[in-house]
Amino acid sequence: MAEQVQVSGQSKGKLHKQWKTDLVGLAFIAPWLIGFLCFIIGPMIASLYFSFTNYDLLTEPTWIGLGNYIQMFTNDVRFIQALKVTLIFVFVSVPLKLAFALFVAMLFNTKRKGVGIYRTLYYIPSILGGSVAIAVVWKQLFGRDGAINDILSVFGIPSISWVTSPDFALSTLILLVVWQFGSPMLIFLAGLKAIPTELYEAAAVDGANPFHQFFKITLPMLSSVIFFNLVMQTIQGFMTFTQSFLITQGGPMDKTLFYAVYLYEKAFGHFDMGYASALAWVLLIICAIFTAFIFRSAGSWVHYESEGGK
Amino acid sequence: MKRRKNIKTVIYHGSIWIIGLLMIYPIFWTIASSLKPENEIFRNSASLIPSIFKWENYAQGWQGFGGLSFSTFFLNSGFVTTMVVIGTLFSSALVAFGFARVKFRFRTPLFVCMIITLMLPSQVTLIPQYILFHNLGWVNTYMPLIVPAFIGGTPFFIFLMIQFIRGIPHELDEAAYMDGCSTFGIFWRVILPLTTPALATVAIFSFYWTWDDFMTPLIYLNDTKLYTVALGLQMFSDPSSVSAWGPMFAMSVASILPQLLIFMFFQKYLVEGITAGGVKG
Known part of the structure; x- marks a missing residue:
């Protein structure tokens, strides 16, 4: 090893030490660096190249320039549909999930007894919700003969098959995702615990009602946590695959055709690797724009404490 | 005054229980359906109490399909998950120590690269990775599922470990260094033993994500003999092949049981992991 090399002279020694x-x-x-080069950077360059080609995995890729991208934006209604569905999904599910997570976290931010058990109870759906088992069950739960219709019939609401209805299929999937609000909830809870109680006491003395306290203390003090959750959940939202693939298969009438499902279909259903690579790059750019937007806007609404900020 | 406080407490606990039960209902419903006789599953579907407990659903479901029982799928998932957990622990501990404690050049830019990959949608690298593994002859083997874990495939875990190691006082390293400990010695004898709680968190998360993972096995495994539980269950629940719903629900319950058990016993580490990643970040 390099440690065996003789050292002579002060500066040389220092240089040698830095090298060591x-x-x-x-x-x-090294493990990460190898992975980063071979499985991230390498593949990204390769996929950028493939996105300008026609490639079916069996024959050599043929260069078609911007062909895939032009096709996508001018002549592919399913791409537009996938984009639309995914954007609606992200715009509805992420705020709902975060709002619910924050609401529950605020309920749990108390010294009352039993909160530990409640936290466990509310977290269980997040542990299991992403599994194939729950996806399979969800489909039956919201099926025509499922439990949801059984319950609704008590209130006289007629039975419909929620997962195969063009009007409700997407909402059913959104519900499944919002149901798994456990992780942001725990992060909010930790954030809430870090807010000094003196702030609320002082505000109460000054006559601020709970409504004011929430908007003037809780939200600003939580802003960095909200920011983190927002970035993570948005990216996760764009990548959602399993639920749509298993429960609705993108249907009915492409109403739940998530971007990831469409990409999978192109890549592994039609082996149109060039087109799928182009789809992947468009997804990357969309995610980057959203992340950049959240980061840029962060300056105006994310508040960091003077010490210990990022 | 006291009475008013009591009423408030009752309202608080009452509403939390009601919302909580609503939330947990789908899971109870799954368990209940797995024990119902066939004709009860979709009649009075909402009921959570089977008229008789039909445990045979489990025995019948375990038989699987096409001569492959769920024993095969569980063994496969068990193997893949164990390997991934080992690989993740190995790579995330080493890499995190390097980033947190060794002052090498280019540390900051490389760290930034890692943070960016945290936010990279996996679909972007999916296709070229598939082509790469395809060319290596790894399709239809467990290699594409396991190898990425050994090379820090999930930067989230590295990030988690870095956060944890940064919290360990530097004096400990310095004392060990004075005693003639090499850098690796500091890692192995000083830091690693202190990171056990973080390692537990990493192990649990990587267990969950691997056990749950559907897309990776779906893409790489074609041979039903190699199927993980997730894939096996998907196959088993295919509408065209389901003849009996009870066994299907039974196997759904069986497939989430390991996750549920681990959650019950190691909840603490899980909660710590989620909050450490989110708040200190």
Whole structure:
């Protein structure tokens, strides 16, 4: 190893020492670095190249320039549909999920007894909700003969098949995702616990009602946590696959054709790898725009404490 | 005054229980349906109490389909998950130590790269990765599922470990260094033992995500003999092949049982992991 090299002279020794540290550091991060180069950077460059080609995995890729992208935006109604469905899904499910998570977290931010058990109870759907089992069950739960219709019939609401109805299929999937609000809830809860109670006491003395306290103290103090949750949930939302694939297969009439499902269909159903790569790059750009937008706007609404900020 | 407080407490606990039961209902419904006789599942469907407990649903479901029982799927999932957990622990501990404690050049830009990959949609690398694994002859093997774990495939875990290691006082490293400990010695003897709680969090999360993962096995595994529980269950629940719903529900319950058990026993680590990743970030 490099450690055996003789050292002579002060500056040379220092230089040598930095080299040694570099080697040690790189050795430690080597697993990630290899993965990063071979499985992230390499593939990204490759997929950018494929996105300009026609490639079916069996024959060599043929260069078609911007062909895939032009096709996508001018001549592919299903792409537009997938984009629309995914945007609606993200815009509805993310705010709903975060609002609900914050609401429940505020309920749990108390010294009352039993909160530990409640937290567990409310977190269980998040543990199981992403599984194939729950997807399979959801389909039956909201099916024509499922439990939901059984309950609704008590109130005289006629039975419909929620998962195969063009009007309700997407809402059913949104409900499934919002149901798994556990992780943002826990993050909000930790954030709420970090807000000094003196702030509320002082505000109460000054006559601020709970409504004011929420908007003037809770929200600003939580803004960095909201920011984190917003970024993570938005990206996750764009990537949602399993639920749509298993419950509705993108249907009925492409009403739940999520972007990831369409991409999967193109890549592994039709083996149109070039087109699918172009889809992947468009997704990346959309995610980047959204993230950049959230980051840029963060300056105006995310409040960091003077110490310990990011 | 006291009475008013009591009423408030009752309202608080009452409403939390009602919302909580509504939330947990689909899971109870799954368990109840898995024990109902066939003709009860979709009649009075909402009921949570089977007229008789039909445990045979489990025995029947376990038989699986096409000569493959759920034992195969559970063994497959068990193997893949174990390997992924080992790989994740190995890579995330090493890499996190490198980033948190060794002052090598280019540390900051590389760290930024890692943080960016945290937010990279996996679909972007999916296709070229598939082509790569396809060319390596890894399609229809467990390699594409396992190998990424050994090379830090989930940056979230590295990030979590870095956060944790940063919280360990530097004096400990310095003392060990004075005693003639090498950098690896500091990692192995000083830092690693102290990171056990974080390692537990990482292990639990990687267990969950691997056990749950549907897309990766769906893409890479074609041979039904290699199927994980997630894929097996999907196959088993295919509308064209389902003849009996009871066994289907029974296997759904069986497939989530390991997750439920781990959650019951290791809840603490899970909660800590989620909050550490989100708040300290």
